[in-house]
Amino acid sequence: MPNHSNANLSQRDAAVVWHPFTQHQIEPISIPITHGKGVYLYDADGKQYIDAISSWWVNIHGHGHPYLAQKIYEQALKIEQVIFAGFTHEPAIQLSERLLGHLPANFQKVFFSDNGSTAVEVGIKMALQFFHNQGQTQKRKIIAFEDAYHGDTFGAMSLGAPSAFNAPFQDMLFEVEFLPSPSDADACIAAMREKMNHADEYAAFIFEPLIQGAGGMKMYAPETLDSLIALAHENQLLCIADEIMTGFGRTGKWFAMDYLTHKPDIACFSKGLTGGMMAMGITTCSNALFDAFLSDDRKKTLFHSHSFTANPMACAAALASMDLMEKQETWDNISRVEASHQAWKNKNQDHGIIKQIRIQGTIIAFELAVGESNGYMHSIRDRAYQYFIKKGILMRPLGNTLYILAPYCISNEQLALIYSEIENFVAELVG
Ligand SMILES: Cc1ncc(COP(=O)(O)O)c(C=O)c1O
Structure with missing residues (x-):
């Protein structure tokens, strides 16, 4: 039987593949994804990840869409x-x-x-x-x-x-x-x-x-x-x-x-x-x-x-x-996602290190005000990325800017899970 575990695929990948936007010295391991369904990606060991960034902003209707x-x-x-x-x-x-x-x-x-x-x-x-x-x-x-x-x-x-x-x-x-x-x-x-x-x-x-x-x-x-x-x-x-x-x-x-x-x-x-x-x-x-x-x-x-x-x-x-x-259902989802972001923003407006919460349609973004000034190279980026991956959420912070840009079919429950993990991460940061 061929070995298609995460460990095996990651190891074979590291031997032959050069990944985009990746510093291979610091990030040697890529997670092998075998399939996707709706908002979820699944790795070779069966772990699921909510794709909170629509796989680099491309996916709008969810993965593996049968139509x-x-x-x-x-x-x-x-x-x-x-x-x-x-x-x-x-x-x-x-x-x-x-x-x-x-x-x-x-x-x-x-x-x-x-x-x-x-x-x-x-x-x-x-x-x-x-x-x-x-x-x-x-x-x-x-x-x-x-x-x-x-x-x-x-x-x-x-x-x-x-x-x-x-x-x-x-x-x-x-x-x-x-x-x-x-x-x-x-x-x-x-x-x-x-x-x-x-x-x-x-x-x-x-x-x-x-x-x-x-x-x-x-x-x-x-x-x-x-x-x-x-x-x-x-x-x-x-x-x-x-x-x-x-x-x-x-x-x-x-x-x-x-x-x-x-x-x-x-x-x-x-x-x-x-x-x-x-x-x-x-x-x-x-x-x-x-x-x-x-x-x-x-x-x-x-x-x-x-x-x-x-x-x-x-x-x-x-x-x-x-x-x-062109279906009304898609636009209902877009409005629902925006309303969900808005409700979370209203609750977290004055939260300690969460700054400048901003929303445009289905996108919500904010800064984590920790230590250094803002920017793509901010050291919080790697810590945040790893934290969310461990929790089964694919986020790719831009430095200390965190954002959600999910497929429109993401449910309110899935959004609530992302928000609560953001809150947990922030609580861990402020200690
Ligand atoms: C606004 C904008 N323009 C252009 C590009 C480049 O697109 P691609 O990565 O498909 O070359 C991107 C990709 O993130 C983008 O966000």
Whole structure:
């Protein structure tokens, strides 16, 4: 009988696999997961974990969802993959039509890629080449937020605030100008206004709408973003919404941009797009932007593609996820999760070391005010991670920022268990 215990699989894994965002010297062991059901992940020894972070923010309907699995299976039997240059297929067409139906009317074209970072790369290339194709070659710079995170490829890293994530490559990243945190609305808008004195140099402004995820689940007001987009538009900058974490109900509406009056010109999606079942990225834009790439001159083409662009099985997963997103039950769950977070916040508002509890839709985040200042490298992170894993809860604190970002099907009882373990952890910390 083959040995499929945790110990055996972890040992074999450690011998041959290099994991992402993992310091293997400090974290030598990865937990082998054999299956998932709803909000639970199960390891090889049969222990269950509540997936309180939706497996890096991708899963929205729960693991092992039979409807999504069935739709992917059915698609695999028809056509699993076909080159997307010169060819097309029904799932990609239907997904484009249905996605655009849920977006503001200025979005009219859909470009497919593989993941969040590539969706951002495409958005940036669209913006830069839009101006280049029209001879406006001086418009090259991009504006982003301090604490921004847009992915790990070189272009996406350039758009991220300088941090430990991209420090070894700083000298190789292209120039991006950063606005102060949008949580300080006045300073942020003033800095944008100042930059608009030489607006001709800028092609685009990119942002994570309403919540800066990896930067510490920092939340900010839609009015601030509205003012920034308005300023950018007055000065002919393209605005790029990175909805990779916020899309598909996560913030309480279909998209975070639904809270805005001023709409972006380009939007990037991934993660929840396929219900977290398959890797896929999408970048959307207007017909006006698309038209700037139409020419008898082939050099004006958007030369961007990945082997698995618009993979039919990923499209089928996204369509199936959209079926679920269009059900009232999903929205009832989203409201229920938000109400549950709100009730916990009300009870813990003035709790000793739990600071700045904030909620946006299904996301709740707060800081643990212990010792050092805030930040991703805060030493409390590892202790908290291990504590929750031991208790059967997958949390992945961002330094001393703890957050819950669970599949929408999480029950009130499962949420109550997470809250009570947070309280127990905090009680242990204060001794
Ligand atoms: C806002 C945002 N943009 C882009 C990305 C990159 O996505 P991916 O990890 O799929 O490349 C992430 C991933 O966490 C994200 O949160």
